[in-house]
Amino acid sequence: MYHYDDFDRAFVAERNAQFRAQVERRLDGSLTEEEFKPLRLMNGVYLQLHAYMLRVAIPYGTISTPQMRVLAELAERWDKGYGHFTTRQNIQYNWPKLVDIPDMLDRLGDVGMHAIQTSGNTIRNVTADHFAGAARDEVADPRPYAELLRQWSTDHPEFQFLPRKFKIAVTGAPNDRAVTRAHDIGLVLRERNGEIGFEVLIGGGLGRTPMIGKTVRDFLPVADLLPYCEAIVSVYNRLGRRDNKYKARIKITVHETGIDEMRRQIEASFAELRPLFDDTAMAALDRIKAQFALPSFLNGPTEIDLSDPVLRSFVDTNVTPHKRDDHAIVTISLKAHGRTPGDASAEQMRVMADLAERYAYGELRISHEQNVILPHVRRGDLAALHAALGAVGLGTANVGLASDIIACPGMDYCALATARSIPVAQQIAMRIDEMGIEHDIGALKIKISGCINACGHHHVGHIGILGLDRAGVENYQITLGGDGTERAAIGERAGPGFAYDEIVPAVERLVLAYLDVREDAGETFLDAYRRLGPAPFKAALYPEEKRDAA
Amino acid sequence: MSRRPFTPKVLTANLLREGDVVYLDATDAWVADLHRAELIEHEARAADRLAFAEAQSSRVVGAYLTDMKAGPNGPEPVHFREGFRATGPSNYPHGKQAGA
Ligand code: HEM
Numbered sequence: 001m002y003h004y005d006d007f008d009r010a011f012v013a014e015r016n017a018q019f020r021a022q023v024e025r026r027l028d029g030s031l032t033e034e035e036f037k038p039l040r041l042m043n044g045v046y047l048q049l050h051a052y053m054l055r056v057a058i059p060y061g062t063i064s065t066p067q068m069r070v071l072a073e074l075a076e077r078w079d080k081g082y083g084h085f086t087t088r089q090n091i092q093y094n095w096p097k098l099v100d101i102p103d104m105l106d107r108l109g110d111v112g113m114h115a116i117q118t119s120g121n122t123i124r125n126v127t128a129d130h131f132a133g134a135a136r137d138e139v140a141d142p143r144p145y146a147e148l149l150r151q152w153s154t155d156h157p158e159f160q161f162l163p164r165k166f167k168i169a170v171t172g173a174p175n176d177r178a179v180t181r182a183h184d185i186g187l188v189l190r191e192r193n194g195e196i197g198f199e200v201l202i203g204g205g206l207g208r209t210p211m212i213g214k215t216v217r218d219f220l221p222v223a224d225l226l227p228y229c230e231a232i233v234s235v236y237n238r239l240g241r242r243d244n245k246y247k248a249r250i251k252i253t254v255h256e257t258g259i260d261e262m263r264r265q266i267e268a269s270f271a272e273l274r275p276l277f278d279d280t281a282m283a284a285l286d287r288i289k290a291q292f293a294l295p296s297f298l299n300g301p302t303e304i305d306l307s308d309p310v311l312r313s314f315v316d317t318n319v320t321p322h323k324r325d326d327h328a329i330v331t332i333s334l335k336a337h338g339r340t341p342g343d344a345s346a347e348q349m350r351v352m353a354d355l356a357e358r359y360a361y362g363e364l365r366i367s368h369e370q371n372v373i374l375p376h377v378r379r380g381d382l383a384a385l386h387a388a389l390g391a392v393g394l395g396t397a398n399v400g401l402a403s404d405i406i407a408c409p410g411m412d413y414c415a416l417a418t419a420r421s422i423p424v425a426q427q428i429a430m431r432i433d434e435m436g437i438e439h440d441i442g443a444l445k446i447k448i449s450g451c452i453n454a455c456g457h458h459h460v461g462h463i464g465i466l467g468l469d470r471a472g473v474e475n476y477q478i479t480l481g482g483d484g485t486e487r488a489a490i491g492e493r494a495g496p497g498f499a500y501d502e503i504v505p506a507v508e509r510l511v512l513a514y515l516d517v518r519e520d521a522g523e524t525f526l527d528a529y530r531r532l533g534p535a536p537f538k539a540a541l542y543p544e545e546k547r548d549a550a
Numbered sequence: 551m552s553r554r555p556f557t558p559k560v561l562t563a564n565l566l567r568e569g570d571v572v573y574l575d576a577t578d579a580w581v582a583d584l585h586r587a588e589l590i591e592h593e594a595r596a597a598d599r600l601a602f603a604e605a606q607s608s609r610v611v612g613a614y615l616t617d618m619k620a621g622p623n624g625p626e627p628v629h630f631r632e633g634f635r636a637t638g639p640s641n642y643p644h645g646k647q648a649g650a
C-alpha cells in the first residue's frame with residue numbers, strides 16, 4: 001500500500017490551510033463568488049442542485065482500511081450518513097455545508113487523502129484496473145505507474161490551466177477493466193521480448209462527442225513514460241481549442257489534427273523533452289514499487305464447499321480468479337436491487353474496512369463500476385466473508401449482471417442534469433429481479449447518464465441510457481452495442497426516446513428479445529448484438545413500427 | 551421583432567454557508583418553502599429582485615429567476631428540475647421532504 005511521504009502531507013496540509021482561509025474570506029465578504037468559485041473547484045467543491053458537493057480522489061482506486069473508516073466518519077459527521085462512489089474512482093458527498101468543508105479536508109489529510117485536482121482543467125485522478133496486483137491476466141501491477149503519474153501531474157505548473165480537463169487511466173492486463181480507450185490518455189502494459197512497456201492511446205472520451213482512443217505508440221519503454229506523457233500534454237496544451245468548450249478535449253484535437261500528425265508532433269516534442277528527464281523518476285519508481293509489494297499470502301485450500309446455492313451464486317458472479325489458486329478476488333456489489341448504484345452507508349464502509357482487515361490483508365479497491373473490491377481473499381474464507389457481507393446488505397450476487405448498473409447522480413443531485421438516472425436504475429434492477437431472469441440473462445452492462453456529459457458511461461454500455469429533457473419532460477434515449485473493454489465500441493442509437501414511465505418496459509422488452517434470439521446461454525447480449533445487428537432489438541423496442549410496416 | 555411575453559417567476563438561490571435551496575419572499579427574506587416565495591408577475595420587478603439577490607452575495611450563491619406558476623398554496627414549479635429542488639432527491643428523503 002502506498003503511503004504518502006512528508007512532501008505530500010505538507011503539500012496537502014498547506015493547500016487545506018489556504019482553502020480554509022479562502023472559505024473564511026468568502027464568508028466575510030472579502031471574496032466574491034466569481035473569485036471564490038475557481039478556488040473551491042480546485043479543491044473539489046461543487047454547487048449542485050440541493051447543496052454543495054465534495055469530491056474526494058481515491059487514486060487508482062486503492063484505499064486502505066483507515067482511509068475507508070475516515071470516509072465513513074465524514075459521511076456521518078458532516079453529511080447524511082452515506083457517500084457515492086463514482087466511475088472515476090472518486091467518492092462524492094452530496095450534502096456538505098461550505099463551513100464544514102475545511103474540517104472535512106483536514107480529516108481526509110490525516111489519512112493522506114484530498115480533493116485536489118478532482119475538478120477544473122487539470123490532470124484528474126489517475127485511474128487503474130481495480131483488480132491491479134491480484135488479477136491473473138495482468139502483465140504487471142499498473143499502480144506504481146499510476147502513482148508515478150499522480151506525482152508528476154499533481155500541481156504540475158504547466159498543466160494547471162489546460163484547454164480542458166484531462167483524464168488518464170492505466171491497466172496492466174490485456175482484458176481492459178479500466179476503460180482506457182475512453183480516456184484522454186490510456187496506458188496498457190504490454191510485454192515484448194521479456195521487456196515491459198506501454199501501448200499508449202490518446203483521444204478517447206465520452207461526453208457530447210464520444211470517441212475511442214487511438215494508438216499513438218504501440219510500445220513505449222517504461223523509462224520514457226513521463227517525458228512521453230509530458231509531450232502528449234504539451235502538444236495538447238498548444239493545439240487544444242480554447243475557443244470552444246465543447247471542442248476543447250484532446251479527443252477533438254486528435255480528430256481534427258489526425259492521429260498521424262499528432263504522433264509526429266508528440267514524437268518531436270518527446271525528442272526534446274527526453275534529455276531533460278534524468279533517472280530520478282526511475283529511482284522513484286523503484287521506491288514506489290516497493291510500497292505496492294503484495295501482502296505475505298497465507299496458504300489455504302483451493303477447493304471449497306459450494307453446496308450452498310446462495311454462496312455458489314455469489315461465487316459465480318462476484319468472485320474472480322486470483323493470481324494464486326488458493327486466493328480469490330471478491331467484488332462487493334454496491335448495487336443491491338432497488339438501492340442507489342454506488343452508494344455506501346457509513347456503517348457499510350466500516351464493515352467493509354473490518355472485513356478487509358479480517359479476510360483481505362487490509363486492502364480495498366473502488367472500481368469504476370461503482371463497486372468495492374477485496375483483492376486478496378483466501379478461498380477458504382469466502383463462505384464466512386459472504387455471510388458477513390449479507391448481514392449488512394452487501395451480499396448481492398449480481399456483479400456483471402443486468403442490475404449491476406452504472407448510474408450518474410442525474411437530476412436528483414446534479415445541476416447539469418437534463419433527467420434523472422438513479423430511479424431509472426433502481427426500477428430496472430427491481431424489475432429484472434422480480435422477473436427472476438437475471439442469472440439467465442448473464443453478462444449485461446447497462447449504463448445510465450442524466451445528460452450528454454456521459455458521466456454514467458452510457459456510450460459504452462451494452463445497453464446505454466441517456467436522459468434528456470424534451471420540452472420540459474424527461475425522455476430517455478437508448479443506445480445499443482457499446483463496449484468499454486479492449487474491444488471498445490460506442491453504442492448506436494436505437495431510435496426515438498422513451499418517456500420516464502416507458503423506459504423500464506422498453507429495457508424489459510430488450511432483454512426478453514435477447515433471450516429469444518440468442519444461440520444458447522453462452523452467447524451474451526453483446527455477442528448476440530454483434531452477430532445479429534440492431535434489427536431484432538429495434539423490433540422489440542418499437543413494436544408498433546413493426547406492425548405499421550407489416 | 552417579437553419578444554416572448556413575460557411569464558411569472560420566483561427568485562431562487564442556495565445559501566452560501568449551508569448550500570440549502572432558498573427562495574426570496576416579498577419581504578426580502580430568504581425562505582426554504584417555495585410556497586412562501588414571492589411570485590413575480592412583472593418584468594421590472596423581476597429585474598429589481600435579481601439585482602437585490604446579487605447584492606446579497608454574502609448570504610446566497612447562484613441566484614437566478616425561474617418560471618413558476620400560481621397554485622392554491624403559492625408558487626408551483628413549471629419545470630421538473632425546480633420540482634426536485636423544491637422537494638429533494640427522489641432516492642432518499644434527504645432534501646426538503648425530510649422536514650415536511
Ligand atoms: C456535480 C456533478 C458532476 C458534474 C458537474 C460533472 C461534469 C461533467 C462534465 C461537464 C463532463 C463532460 C466533460 C467533457 O466532455 O468535456 C463530465 C464527464 C464525465 N464525468 Fe462528470 N460530472 C459530475 C459528476 C460525475 C460523477 C458522479 C461521475 C461518476 C459517476 C462523473 C464521471 C465523469 C465521466 C466518466 C465523464 C466522461 C468521460 C470524459 O471525461 O469524457 N462525473 N462530467
Ligand code: SF4
Nearest residue numbers: 408414417450451455
Ligand atoms: S452525466 Fe450529466 S447529469 Fe450525470 S453527473 Fe454528469 S453532468 Fe451530471
